[in-house]
Amino acid sequence: xxxxxxxxxxxxxxxxxxxxxxxxxxxxxxxxxxxFDFSLGNPSVxxxxxxxxxxxxxxxxxxxxVIHGYMSNAGFEDVRDAIxxxxxxxxxxxxxxxxxxxxxxxASGLNIVLKSILNEGEEVLTFAPYFVEYNSYVExxxxxxxxxxxxxxxxxxxxxxxxxxxxxxxxAVIINTPNNPTGVIYSEDxxxxxxxxxxxxxxxxxxxxxxxxxEPYRELAYDNIEVPYVTKYYNNTFVVYxxxxxxxxxxxxxxxxxxxxxxxxxxxxxxxxTIANRVIGCVxxxxxxxxxxxxxxxxxxxxxxYDENRNLLYNALKDYGFECIKPQGAFxxxxxxxxxxxKQFCNIAKKYNxxxxxxxxxxxxxxxxxxxxxxxxxxxxxxxxxxLLAKETLKK
Numbered sequence: 001x002x003x004x005x006x007x008x009x010x011x012x013x014x015x016x017x018x019x020x021x022x023x024x025x026x027x028x029x030x031x032x033x034x035x036f037d038f039s040l041g042n043p044s045v046x047x048x049x050x051x052x053x054x055x056x057x058x059x060x061x062x063x064x065x066v067i068h069g070y071m072s073n074a075g076f077e078d079v080r081d082a083i084x085x086x087x088x089x090x091x092x093x094x095x096x097x098x099x100x101x102x103x104x105x106x107a108s109g110l111n112i113v114l115k116s117i118l119n120e121g122e123e124v125l126t127f128a129p130y131f132v133e134y135n136s137y138v139e140x141x142x143x144x145x146x147x148x149x150x151x152x153x154x155x156x157x158x159x160x161x162x163x164x165x166x167x168x169x170x171x172a173v174i175i176n177t178p179n180n181p182t183g184v185i186y187s188e189d190x191x192x193x194x195x196x197x198x199x200x201x202x203x204x205x206x207x208x209x210x211x212x213x214x215e216p217y218r219e220l221a222y223d224n225i226e227v228p229y230v231t232k233y234y235n236n237t238f239v240v241y242x243x244x245x246x247x248x249x250x251x252x253x254x255x256x257x258x259x260x261x262x263x264x265x266x267x268x269x270x271x272x273x274t275i276a277n278r279v280i281g282c283v284x285x286x287x288x289x290x291x292x293x294x295x296x297x298x299x300x301x302x303x304x305x306y307d308e309n310r311n312l313l314y315n316a317l318k319d320y321g322f323e324c325i326k327p328q329g330a331f332x333x334x335x336x337x338x339x340x341x342x343k344q345f346c347n348i349a350k351k352y353n354x355x356x357x358x359x360x361x362x363x364x365x366x367x368x369x370x371x372x373x374x375x376x377x378x379x380x381x382x383x384x385x386x387x388l389l390a391k392e393t394l395k396k
Contacts, residue, residue, distance in 0.1 A: 026353055038354070039355045043250065045305050074270075075102025076291065084097050084100050091232070100256050102290055110240050122170075123145075124171060124173070128150040129155070156184065166198075175213055176213075176214040177227060180362075181369035183331075185221060202236075219245070223328065235262040239257065247301070312376065316386065317386060321338075323338075334367050338393040342365060343360065352389050357369045
């Protein structure tokens with residue numbers, strides 16, 4: 001019999017993954033070219049050619065006992081040093097290699113941070129809509145996830161409710177910008193207001209409240225919109241980063257956590273996060289890809305395809321009568337369901353072999369997430385089906 005903690009997870013297996021499997025099933029029936037799967041945030045733009053070149057160079061020139069071996073649980077010092085210098089140059093920060101912990105992607109980064117700071121029964125706040133796995137990550141360490149309700153006008157954080165929900169049990173706040181699933185980017189003004197609220201609440205409750213900035217989509221920002229670097233505004237900030245989207249390497253599971261010296265008790269926290277990397281079972285981030293990303297830090301993602309997809313899909317859906325805000329970053333479009341039950345809307349869409357994810361998976365029912373990190377050709381082929389879907393579900 002499985003563990004009690006797993007029973008609920010098995011019963012509520014990720015809807016995103018279920019839709020992905022449904023896409024494969026439909027492709028077997030109707031042909032891959034006739035199925036329009038917008039469910040999974042899997043980059044459709046290949047990794048930059050330099051990644052392949054660097055892999056070959058490293059394998060041919062470096063000691064295999066190094067590139068395939070253990071190192072410090074925090075990662076290779078030269079890799080962490082290169083990352084810290086790159087961040088400093090880009091964002092005018094002042095980090096060293098000691099402030100960087102290499103991780104098995106952003107998911108592992110979030111887990112080792114939460115393991116290091118959460119006590120049983122403490123609360124973590126986040127803003128709806130949010131990435132569904134935050135629930136599990138917090139529950140992994142016996143914490144409680146509290147959710148700030150969504151601002152349905154523009155999906156900016158509901159700051160008034162946020163301040164009201166911070167209590168003496170609040171240990172951390174998770175933000176995700178650019179946001180999955182809305183594509184919204186929090187402005188500098190919003191980040192400053194979040195920091196002001198947290199600073200007040202820290203003084204009120206005389207306890208440390210951490211801000212965890214989950215940033216796998218940082219590099220995917222359109223129209224020259226700047227994504228603020230959060231450590232500059234609030235001292236007790238962790239930055240959790242992944243190369244999954246910026247370098248199209250989701251399967252390689254490589255990322256890092258930033259822990260600034262300005263954080264209260266930063267030395268003990270750095271040590272705790274490093275040990276957590278080991279004791280949750282990861283031990284260390286993948287050795288080869290630590291070395292690979294070190295040589296690819298200056299590569300900017302090719303946003304041309306994603307931006308073309310964003311504009312093509314957004315403009316078409318608006319023309320058909322659907323309601324949605326234009327995403328500023330990431331590669332998701334959050335569409336308002338034309339019928340109250342968005343799961344029913346998802347089922348109707350399946351009649352046209354269109355697959356997307358219900359908003360209730362992101363604590364925001366009444367909407368659906370469309371991942372446009374697909375081929376532009378697939379979007380073009382899907383548009384007549386979206387038009388038929390609009391005619392069936394949009395009531396005049």
